[in-house]
Amino acid sequence: MSRRIWLTGASSGIGHALAEGLLAGGQRLALSARRExxxxxLAARYPQQVLVLPGDLTEPQTVAALAAEIGRCWGALDGVILNAGTCEYLEAGRFEAALVERVVQANLLAPARCIEAALPLLRRGVRPHLVGVGSAVTWLALPRAGAYGASKAGLRYLLQSLRLDLAAEGIDVSLVSPGFVDTPLTRRNDFPMPMRWPVERAAAYILARLERRPLEIAFPAPFIAALHLLSLLPARLQFAIGRRLARPDHQG
Ligand SMILES: NC(=O)c1ccc[n+]([C@@H]2O[C@H](COP(=O)([O-])OP(=O)(O)OC[C@H]3O[C@@H](n4cnc5c(N)ncnc54)[C@H](OP(=O)(O)O)[C@@H]3O)[C@@H](O)[C@H]2O)c1
Incomplete structure (x- = not known):
């Protein structure tokens, strides 16, 4: 049966590829992003399946209005995929709290607002499933990734904690933790990105697993294993390895 899913960040990258896969599979999607x-x-290609709900998810009134529109059109949600996000790198030489605020707004607070708005709809849905796209970066602290990693570590904890509280209501919660995926976001990076996957491969990997509702979908496996092993090293050793990755020109 066709499921009613709110997918954020559907205008490009992983979200757009997920939308393609879900629509081809017959699901109904409420698609959000700032670019309409x-x-x-996508709506033109799948007119019977798509609700176009553009907006800036860092604005609480916008999120509430989008959820109200979903409620008006569908009455309920069977799934939410909180994929929208951003990345900015911190330069320690000119540390900028405003940058941290921007990234946390987009990657942690906006998802929290979406969850607040979506939960009443999920409670009326069929086998409801809440999914958040975090990042493999939460396995290990990396240089310049302070704002991004903090936002994604916060999202990880938020979802893992919420999962415990929502289990009694039958709402499943899954976390997606990608390594590097080739998207407009990572095309801006000027450093090596080991094991970077094409976006279609990443979306297919996620979609193939989502149905089983695992606690976490992390990929690529060798990249995750390497980060996991590094995270088990003594803190001093992690520090020694991590600081070698730091770039002198970005240390101020
Ligand atoms: N690519 C990777 O290697 C990688 C690795 C780990 C995790 N991730 C995570 O995967 C998710 C998707 O990233 P991506 O790589 O596919 O990047 P992307 O191509 O830049 O896509 C990001 C999406 O989020 C939307 N978005 C950003 N800020 C928004 C806002 N304030 N309101 C509404 N929509 C917003 C963007 O749409 P608009 O610009 O139109 O608003 C776009 O659709 C992100 O959460 C990212 O952190 C990516």
């Missing part, structure tokens, strides 16, 4: 044109393009 890519969402309209």
């Amino acid at each position: 044109a890519p969402l309209q393009a």
Whole structure:
């Protein structure tokens, strides 16, 4: 049966590829992102399946209005995929709290607002499933990734904690932790990105597993294993390895 899913960050990258896969599979999607044109393009191809709900998810009134529109059109949600997010790198030489605020707004607070707005709809849904896209970076602290890693570590904890509280209501919660995926976000990076996957491969991997509702979908496996092993090293050794990755020109 066709499921009613709110997918955020559907205008590009992983979210857009997930939308393609879910729509081809017959699901109904409420698509959100700030840029409306890519969402309209999907709606034009799947007019019976798509609700176009553009907006900036860091604005609480916008999130509430989008959820109200979903409620009006569908009455309930069977799934939410909180994928929208951003990345900015911190330069220690000119540390900027405003940058941390921007990234936490987009990657942690916006998902929290979406969860607040979506939960009443999920409670009326069929086998409800809440999914958040975090990041493999939460396995290990990396240089310049302070704001991004903090936001994603916060999202990880939020979802893992919420999962415990929602289990009694029958709402499943899954976390997606990608390594590097080739998207507009990572095309801005000017450092090596080991084992980077094409976006179609990442989306297919996620979609193939989502149905089974695992606690976490992390990939690519060798990349995750390497980060996991590093995270088990003594803190001094982790520090010694990690600081070798730091770039002198970014240390101020
Ligand atoms: N690519 C990777 O290697 C990688 C690795 C780990 C985790 N991730 C995570 O995967 C998710 C998707 O990233 P991506 O790589 O696919 O990047 P992307 O191509 O830049 O896509 C990000 C999506 O989020 C939307 N978005 C960002 N800020 C928003 C806001 N304030 N309100 C509404 N929508 C917003 C963007 O749409 P608009 O610009 O149109 O608003 C876009 O659709 C992110 O959460 C990212 O942190 C990516």
